[in-house]
Amino acid sequence: MTTHVQPHNLIASGPEPHPSASARAKSLTRIGRTYRFESAHHLPHLPDGHKCKNLHGHNYRVEVVLSGVPDSRGFVKDFAEIDAEIMPLIEKVDHRLLNEIEGLENPTAEVIANWFLQRIEGCQSVRIYENDESWAEVTV
Numbered sequence: 001m002t003t004h005v006q007p008h009n010l011i012a013s014g015p016e017p018h019p020s021a022s023a024r025a026k027s028l029t030r031i032g033r034t035y036r037f038e039s040a041h042h043l044p045h046l047p048d049g050h051k052c053k054n055l056h057g058h059n060y061r062v063e064v065v066l067s068g069v070p071d072s073r074g075f076v077k078d079f080a081e082i083d084a085e086i087m088p089l090i091e092k093v094d095h096r097l098l099n100e101i102e103g104l105e106n107p108t109a110e111v112i113a114n115w116f117l118q119r120i121e122g123c124q125s126v127r128i129y130e131n132d133e134s135w136a137e138v139t140v
Helices: 021-025 081-094 108-119
Strands: 028-042 056-068 123-129 136-138
Touching: 028 081, 056 081, 056 108, 081 108, 108 123, 108 136
Parallel strands: none
Antiparallel strands: 028 056, 056 123, 123 136
């Protein structure tokens, strides 16, 4: 025969939250989002004979990291809000000759990463991949 017990003043068992738990709830959080674009470029400051001085292209990958304290929604920033800010930048460089874009006249991976960083509010870092093996990262 089974006996049922009526719950009265049940107290959850387990460890008490650490005193700094509320501080952690307001701690700095990092979030990231990845984008892709395809573009051509040449590097005009290289010596004659360097293969990258010639016109060529890459399938770029851009990793953007933002940081902050989560808001009342629990977001540092909603990914849709990030997209709304970054997609216009991606559209400026996608299927373009990067050298023709203001600020990218010498479009090394380092310069491209910095170009994105300067245009994204609250951005902590940008990493640009020219391919799977080569990248440049700029941080605040």
